[in-house]
Amino acid sequence: MxxxxxxxxxxxxxxxxxxxxxxxxxxxxxxxxxxxVIARSNEAKALGIPMGAxxxxxxxxxxxxxxxxxxxxxxxxxxxxxxVMNILSTFTPDVEIYSxxxxxxxxxxxxxxxxxxxxxKIKYTVEKSTGIPICIGLAPTKALxxxxxxxxxxxxxxxxxxxxxxxxxxRIKALKWLKIEDVWGIGRQHALRLKRxxxxxxxxxxxxxxxxxxxxxxxxxxxxQKELQGIKSLDLxxxxxxxxxxxxRSFDKQYDDFEYVKERVSSFTIKCAEKLRKQGSCCQxxxxxxxxxxxxxxxxxxxxxxxxxxxxxxxxxIDLIKFAVLGLQEIFREGFHYKKAGVIVMGLVPENQRQLSxxxxxxxxxxxxxxxxxxxxxxxxxxxxxxxxxxxxxxWKMRRERLSGGQIITIKG
DNA sequence: TCTGGGGTCCTATGCCTT
DNA sequence: TCTGAAGGCATAGGACCC
Numbered sequence: 001m002x003x004x005x006x007x008x009x010x011x012x013x014x015x016x017x018x019x020x021x022x023x024x025x026x027x028x029x030x031x032x033x034x035x036x037v038i039a040r041s042n043e044a045k046a047l048g049i050p051m052g053a054x055x056x057x058x059x060x061x062x063x064x065x066x067x068x069x070x071x072x073x074x075x076x077x078x079x080x081x082x083x084v085m086n087i088l089s090t091f092t093p094d095v096e097i098y099s100x101x102x103x104x105x106x107x108x109x110x111x112x113x114x115x116x117x118x119x120x121k122i123k124y125t126v127e128k129s130t131g132i133p134i135c136i137g138l139a140p141t142k143a144l145x146x147x148x149x150x151x152x153x154x155x156x157x158x159x160x161x162x163x164x165x166x167x168x169x170x171r172i173k174a175l176k177w178l179k180i181e182d183v184w185g186i187g188r189q190h191a192l193r194l195k196r197x198x199x200x201x202x203x204x205x206x207x208x209x210x211x212x213x214x215x216x217x218x219x220x221x222x223x224x225q226k227e228l229q230g231i232k233s234l235d236l237x238x239x240x241x242x243x244x245x246x247x248x249r250s251f252d253k254q255y256d257d258f259e260y261v262k263e264r265v266s267s268f269t270i271k272c273a274e275k276l277r278k279q280g281s282c283c284q285x286x287x288x289x290x291x292x293x294x295x296x297x298x299x300x301x302x303x304x305x306x307x308x309x310x311x312x313x314x315x316x317x318i319d320l321i322k323f324a325v326l327g328l329q330e331i332f333r334e335g336f337h338y339k340k341a342g343v344i345v346m347g348l349v350p351e352n353q354r355q356l357s358x359x360x361x362x363x364x365x366x367x368x369x370x371x372x373x374x375x376x377x378x379x380x381x382x383x384x385x386x387x388x389x390x391x392x393x394x395x396w397k398m399r400r401e402r403l404s405g406g407q408i409i410t411i412k413g
Numbered sequence: 414t415c416t417g418g419g420g421t422c423c424t425a426t427g428c429c430t431t
Numbered sequence: 432t433c434t435g436a437a438g439g440c441a442t443a444g445g446a447c448c449c
């Protein structure tokens with residue numbers, strides 16, 4: 001059996017842990033740059049504030065209904081998330097952390113357990129120790145546990161936040177209830193196509209001929225279909241090292257100056273290099289892109305990207321900046337107002353397995369230097385040590401005007 | 414004025430080698 | 432030596448997730 005444990009309105013719930021006055025009140029959390037709404041409490045949902053709503057369009061509604069609006073505070077949410085995950089792992093050794101607010105639990109050898117009361121115990125323990133409310137869906141496969149979780153959450157009054165798909169008739173009833181566009185793994189495009197064939201719920205999808213699903217939705221769709229039929233096709237995934245690492249941001253304003261964009265790209269590259277070293281990886285390619293503001297169709301539009309082959313595996317910030325700026329010079333065009341740029345490092349190999357080249361390679365001194373920089377940044381705070389290409393005057397800041405006072409208290413040992 | 418960020422997997426295509 | 436089939440690899444793009 002698989003359980004999907006999902007934290008309710010996670011970011012909003014985190015803010016409430018640190019400020020209990022927010023209970024029963026509408027709360028929304030904004031994206032980076034305070035651009036749009038990325039999390040809402042139930043009260044905010046009831047006001048009709050949709051996911052992804054642009055902040056500026058909803059300011060009036062926020063004011064009208066005294067909505068508590070917060071900039072996102074990922075350090076806080078990450079810390080709360082690991083507290084929840086730690087507790088979950090005391091209930092079964094088989095846990096897959098699926099996202100910041102969700103985990104799959106597998107129960108092998110629990111046949112004699114009363115899963116009803118076991119799930120209640122999980123829910124009670126998490127909520128009591130962290131203050132974060134959760135819902136649990138239990139079913140024979142991962143995809144079905146997603147469905148069960150949805151039911152647990154949707155009908156909380158009846159389910160108490162826990163739903164167990166006990167037999168096949170429960171499975172069929174649940175799938176008939178679930179709209180096709182709400183099935184995990186079926187996005188907008190697939191939902192549109194399925195509806196054209198009069199497939200409107202998950203049960204109809206599960207009954208489609210396998211060849212049709214294979215043809216139109218590839219092996220991914222086929223696996224999903226089997227899962228919904230109750231045939232296990234997905235296992236818990238063990239955490240692997242990342243295959244690509246990205247740092248991309250929208251700017252606070254539009255910029256047309258090369259030096260400004262260069263500073264941003266350098267900073268993104270440094271961030272990527274830090275993430276590489278943290279994971280113990282080196283990259284062999286670096287992808288740089290930039291684009292104008294797609295929402296300003298009245299202005300000339302331009303976007304471009306480039307993959308720069310580094311030639312040797314490295315995680316040296318110094319080297320990577322060099323290559324990223326070379327790439328940027330290739331794609332930058334004068335006369336456009338840029339709104340977003342990003343850096344993605346790819347072709348990752350483990351640091352200790354890199355092939356050294358005779359003719360080119362990282363300066364051996366870099367490794368020690370980077371270690372020292374990472375150490376100082378971790379001690380004095382991120383950004384304590386900067387590179388010449390970065391904005392030394394700290395001119396650029398992400399807009400985070402509505403940060404809550406939530407503090408993380410870490411007790412070591 | 415103001416619309417997020419970071420990932421994964423799969424397929425199609427073209428080129429090269431066997 | 433030529434030819435076609437088959438397989439490997441890189442790349443781009445689409446679809447999905449949170």
